[in-house]
Amino acid sequence: MNLITSSIGQGLLWGLLGVGLFLTFRILDFPDMTVEGTFPLGAAVSVTAITNGLNPLIATLLAFLAGMLAGLITGLLYTKGRIPILLAGILVMTACYSINLRIMGTSNVSLLGKQTLFSGQFFASLPKFFDSVVLGLIIITIVVAILAIFLQTNLGQAFIATGDNEKMAKSLGINTDQMKNMGLMVSNGMIAVSGALIAQSDGYADVNMGIGIIVIGLASIIIGEVVFGELTMNQRLVAVVCGSIIYRFVLLLVLKAGFNTNDLNLISSLVLALCLMLPTLRKKFHFDRILKHGVAMPTKERD
Amino acid sequence: MERPVILELKNVSVYVNRHTTEEIQILKNINLKVYKNDFITLLGSNGAGKSTLFNVIAGNQPIDEGQILVNGHDISNMSEEKRTKFISRVFQDPKLGTAPRMTVAENLLLATKRGSRRNLKLRRLKQHLAEFKQITATMPNRLSERLKTPTGNLSGGQRQALSFLMATIKKPAILLLDEHTAALDPKTSAELMEATQTRVTEDELTALMITHQLSDAVTYGNRLLVMKDGRITQDLDAVTKANTNIDELMIY
Numbered sequence: 001m002n003l004i005t006s007s008i009g010q011g012l013l014w015g016l017l018g019v020g021l022f023l024t025f026r027i028l029d030f031p032d033m034t035v036e037g038t039f040p041l042g043a044a045v046s047v048t049a050i051t052n053g054l055n056p057l058i059a060t061l062l063a064f065l066a067g068m069l070a071g072l073i074t075g076l077l078y079t080k081g082r083i084p085i086l087l088a089g090i091l092v093m094t095a096c097y098s099i100n101l102r103i104m105g106t107s108n109v110s111l112l113g114k115q116t117l118f119s120g121q122f123f124a125s126l127p128k129f130f131d132s133v134v135l136g137l138i139i140i141t142i143v144v145a146i147l148a149i150f151l152q153t154n155l156g157q158a159f160i161a162t163g164d165n166e167k168m169a170k171s172l173g174i175n176t177d178q179m180k181n182m183g184l185m186v187s188n189g190m191i192a193v194s195g196a197l198i199a200q201s202d203g204y205a206d207v208n209m210g211i212g213i214i215v216i217g218l219a220s221i222i223i224g225e226v227v228f229g230e231l232t233m234n235q236r237l238v239a240v241v242c243g244s245i246i247y248r249f250v251l252l253l254v255l256k257a258g259f260n261t262n263d264l265n266l267i268s269s270l271v272l273a274l275c276l277m278l279p280t281l282r283k284k285f286h287f288d289r290i291l292k293h294g295v296a297m298p299t300k301e302r303d
Numbered sequence: 304m305e306r307p308v309i310l311e312l313k314n315v316s317v318y319v320n321r322h323t324t325e326e327i328q329i330l331k332n333i334n335l336k337v338y339k340n341d342f343i344t345l346l347g348s349n350g351a352g353k354s355t356l357f358n359v360i361a362g363n364q365p366i367d368e369g370q371i372l373v374n375g376h377d378i379s380n381m382s383e384e385k386r387t388k389f390i391s392r393v394f395q396d397p398k399l400g401t402a403p404r405m406t407v408a409e410n411l412l413l414a415t416k417r418g419s420r421r422n423l424k425l426r427r428l429k430q431h432l433a434e435f436k437q438i439t440a441t442m443p444n445r446l447s448e449r450l451k452t453p454t455g456n457l458s459g460g461q462r463q464a465l466s467f468l469m470a471t472i473k474k475p476a477i478l479l480l481d482e483h484t485a486a487l488d489p490k491t492s493a494e495l496m497e498a499t500q501t502r503v504t505e506d507e508l509t510a511l512m513i514t515h516q517l518s519d520a521v522t523y524g525n526r527l528l529v530m531k532d533g534r535i536t537q538d539l540d541a542v543t544k545a546n547t548n549i550d551e552l553m554i555y
């Protein structure tokens with residue numbers, strides 16, 4: 001039971017990463033490697049701020065700002081510097097490694113005995129592992145609600161159009177460079193917050209905690225799509241969070257099956273590769289009847 | 304009475320590989336006055352500079368020499384995005400004009416905001432549905448029944464009809480039609496041309512249309528331009544155009 005509760009809690013905290021990545025990977029339609037740098041950046045900033053005596057909430061907000069800044073740099077390299085997005089992301093991700101070491105001063109900083117977002121009487125009164133479930137649920141609900149509303153605004157629609165057909169968006173007067181920068185900033189800000197939450201939940205920040213992060217984020221998105229199939233935009237945001245939780249259960253099973261934590265990146269990549277190949281495999285082996293829904297874009301009529 | 308000049312090109316030139324040994328001039332000192340309510344058809348072989356001329360007007364091709372004026376204001380250095388306030392465009396490729404994952408209604412709603420700032424107000428799609436139903440009904444091929452369909456699932460003809468509506472739903476000062484019926488089958492193409500004619504006339508639009516269909520070039524519009532090697536070689540008004548034999552135009 002404890003393991004299941006813990007998986008749900010972790011899934012919710014990591015869900016923020018998936019939703020953040022969804023903004024760039026699915027809506028803007030490009031892979032943003034910056035996340036591998038901004039996730040530990042968020043952890044580094046928040047943990048350093050907390051060890052220096054700042055309120056954990058302010059520390060988490062600082063992580064958000066730091067993530068946004070990193071996203072902006074990637075965006076400017078991409079939109080103004082005309083560097084391909086993959087490379088722009090890798091550059092910022094690599095630079096972040098040094099920045100994170102500078103911020104923390106060392107490769108690993110512990111939060112032992114410090115106040116975090118998970119401290120406090122209310123969380124202490126909850127059964128074990130329920131703290132991350134409650135906090136995760138609160139944060140992810142707020143974030144998904146704000147995003148869902150945002151995407152229904154004129155600006156949000158322009159943002160979606162930019163990723164859907166950039167040439168058309170431009171011909172309607174949408175400043176697509178601004179949309180991309182905005183998307184990268186919000187996305188990386190959210191991912192940094194996810195890093196900050198995971199660091200506070202785990203009780204430490206490590207400079208290497210960003211390795212393989214993009215695969216975890218993508219896994220949440222893809223699993224959500226494979227499991228839930230064709231959805232509206234708002235439902236897809238929730239599906240990402242569910243995908244993140246399901247992914248934690250997959251990891252739990254893998255660990256139960258006798259693999260150790262060092263194998264997780266390999267397993268994660270395998271799971272993701274399998275999910276990504278699913279549409280092709282289905283065609284080839286006629287999986288359609290077994291798996292009703294897939295990774296394909298929504299095709300049904302919708303509001 | 305003389306109609307006012309909406310668009311004016313003064314000595315506009317565009318070069319490729321300028322200042323190198325491979326320099327090519329793809330637009331050569333173009334001078335053109337487009338008057339209000341002109342519906343100009345534009346003929347020319349591939350490489351004559353028709354598309355470059357459109358790109359120059361729309362702003363996604365910078366000019367090397369000359370000036371572009373809209374209602375007397377110099378817009379030569381204005382960005383493509385800013386120009387969308389008064390210029391709209393329909394592309395030849397049905398895929399280019401619409402956002403495939405967004406529905407027909409969502410696409411139309413985006414188009415009603417052409418050239419204006421995108422703010423954080425809610426989009427209010429439902430309040431526009433009746434209006435969208437009405438204008439899509441003016442188009443052939445039952446577009447009005449598919450308002451909630453993602454445009455990626457529409458036929459090429461439906462998508463072009465939608466692209467055309469999107470370009471005109473907010474009345475532009477200048478409408479650029481870049482072979483907008485070329486990718487369609489003859490019947491659909493003819494229907495869209497008719498719809499185009501009706502809309503341009505009823506809304507008193509000022510339009511330029513590239514076409515390779517000589518019959519369309521002669522049938523539609525009140526003025527015909529022929530381009531060759533980066534120059535406008537013929538400029539026929541409605542009367543001359545009406546008396547022009549299609550065969551005579553073949554010389555282009």
